[in-house]
Amino acid sequence: MQGLMMDTQLTVTSIMEFAERVNSNAEIVSFTRDNPRHRCTYGEAFARARQLANSVAGWGLEPGDRIATLAWNDYRHLETYYASACSGYVCHTINPRLFPEQIVYIINHAEDQYVFLDLDFVPMVEALAAECPGVRGYVVMTDEENMPSTSLPGAICYETFVGAGSAEFEWPEIDENAACALCYTSGTTGNPKGVLYSHRSTMLHAYATLMPDAMGLSSTDVVLPIVPMFHVNAWGTPYACPMVGAKLVFPGSKMGDGETLAALINEEGVTMSAGVPTVWLGLLAYLKASGKRVDTLEKIIVGGAACPLSVMEDFDTYGVESRVGWGMTEMSPLGSTNASYASRDDYAEEAFAKIRLKGGRPIFGVDMKIVGDDGQELPWDGVAFGSLKVRGPWICSNYYKLDESDAHAEEGWFETGDVATIDPQGYMAITDRTKDVIKSGGEWISSIDVENVAIDHPKVAEAAVIGHFHPKWSERPLLVVVRAADGQDLTADEIMAWFEGKIAKWWMPDAVEFVDELPHTATGKIQKVKLREIFSDFAFPE
Ligand code: AMP
Numbered sequence: 001m002q003g004l005m006m007d008t009q010l011t012v013t014s015i016m017e018f019a020e021r022v023n024s025n026a027e028i029v030s031f032t033r034d035n036p037r038h039r040c041t042y043g044e045a046f047a048r049a050r051q052l053a054n055s056v057a058g059w060g061l062e063p064g065d066r067i068a069t070l071a072w073n074d075y076r077h078l079e080t081y082y083a084s085a086c087s088g089y090v091c092h093t094i095n096p097r098l099f100p101e102q103i104v105y106i107i108n109h110a111e112d113q114y115v116f117l118d119l120d121f122v123p124m125v126e127a128l129a130a131e132c133p134g135v136r137g138y139v140v141m142t143d144e145e146n147m148p149s150t151s152l153p154g155a156i157c158y159e160t161f162v163g164a165g166s167a168e169f170e171w172p173e174i175d176e177n178a179a180c181a182l183c184y185t186s187g188t189t190g191n192p193k194g195v196l197y198s199h200r201s202t203m204l205h206a207y208a209t210l211m212p213d214a215m216g217l218s219s220t221d222v223v224l225p226i227v228p229m230f231h232v233n234a235w236g237t238p239y240a241c242p243m244v245g246a247k248l249v250f251p252g253s254k255m256g257d258g259e260t261l262a263a264l265i266n267e268e269g270v271t272m273s274a275g276v277p278t279v280w281l282g283l284l285a286y287l288k289a290s291g292k293r294v295d296t297l298e299k300i301i302v303g304g305a306a307c308p309l310s311v312m313e314d315f316d317t318y319g320v321e322s323r324v325g326w327g328m329t330e331m332s333p334l335g336s337t338n339a340s341y342a343s344r345d346d347y348a349e350e351a352f353a354k355i356r357l358k359g360g361r362p363i364f365g366v367d368m369k370i371v372g373d374d375g376q377e378l379p380w381d382g383v384a385f386g387s388l389k390v391r392g393p394w395i396c397s398n399y400y401k402l403d404e405s406d407a408h409a410e411e412g413w414f415e416t417g418d419v420a421t422i423d424p425q426g427y428m429a430i431t432d433r434t435k436d437v438i439k440s441g442g443e444w445i446s447s448i449d450v451e452n453v454a455i456d457h458p459k460v461a462e463a464a465v466i467g468h469f470h471p472k473w474s475e476r477p478l479l480v481v482v483r484a485a486d487g488q489d490l491t492a493d494e495i496m497a498w499f500e501g502k503i504a505k506w507w508m509p510d511a512v513e514f515v516d517e518l519p520h521t522a523t524g525k526i527q528k529v530k531l532r533e534i535f536s537d538f539a540f541p542e
Pocket of ligand 1: 328416417
């Protein structure tokens, strides 16, 4: 027997229409090049999204056509997200930090019809426009006053374009399984791969992120997404916040600027924020140097890379809960969150430190398992580690225009490329990327665990551990360190002494090398493939 419930489609349009009616007065504050404190309400932004949709309709695009954005986090980018997706097109967010040749590849592979770009990216896009012959026009996201003269073919000023459209617009009915957004992963090898989100997956993911142990948002929250809207949809906050009417504070191009972030937090009363560890290091450095505080901030979500314990402990001193989140582009992105802070009184100090560093427990909707080399499932005992696989309604079932992918070799599961343990309470801990595991004498060493200890040394700015050829053990860990500005006298012996008692003896690096900087991907992750290349001629001392 079928249930007798309405078959309402789960679409991004429904988030916008709901927010316009119910959360119309909630505020959106943005830092932009033309206004460091732009203010509007959801009601105003979504009315402008309708104007924008009217103007876009004049382009005569087909449903499903791709509209690209190369833009910072701000209200114009939000309007473009909604105007394109709710008109039946696909909002293709492009990471401006990718190499130009990767951007060209992505634009052509996605067959983007139009590109919306921030003022900051005009020179970069001018240089590559000739290689993207399929793009029919460019919209520069600024007003007339700041519109540059540009060689971009068919360049239009965003504000003029929006102003030309009527605010009367009938959003089309959209199938919930239709695509609404596209984001390419910036893998460390090979060409980027497209992840195509649907209205349904986006909506369900947004619902899930609102749960208390995930991001736990409500109408009283003020949210500062420092994670970019150009990569994995700013972890879904542009959809989740309008659902509950949380105030949004967008940092624009200032996501790496501790001073601006602190000012936005204090002046706008930010309660929750989300970002990668590097961003928090910047904010903490500014707070320490300036003596400022962030008293309204209640919690932050840290994800995208392993979080150093020192970052969490520093935030403790400011009364801010730091919560690890784990996920990836292919997962919309959230897969697990670590809300252990709520039960910290149940643990001794050292045990709590170990627990809080983990990737956390899966959020409802994400099914996880770890498997060994033979494909057999491993126990959730917190010790066995294996390849982490996931499935669920916001996890990609395939890549865009790619017939087969190794990641989908097992029917119904997606192989994340991460290696993890899962303990009996369901806390998952990432120990490595599959490609980065160090196999010493047949036993695995977790490079992340070794890095976590190294990075907590006060004289270390950044650290990476790679497996390097060893004649006896086949591979041994080589630690590569960037010294902190005020730790230039740091020696290898000092670091080795720091490891004593903190990790198993046989996990200790066999050598420490110092460099001025580590190679990073466009999303700020350490490029271990590159690092291994750099140290390919290295030999461990006898
Ligand atoms: P991306 O698709 O660019 O978001 O990258 C996803 C990858 O980032 C994951 O597969 C992990 O390897 C890594 N990652 C994300 N969150 C965490 C975390 N909390 N701890 C360790 N690694 C993480």
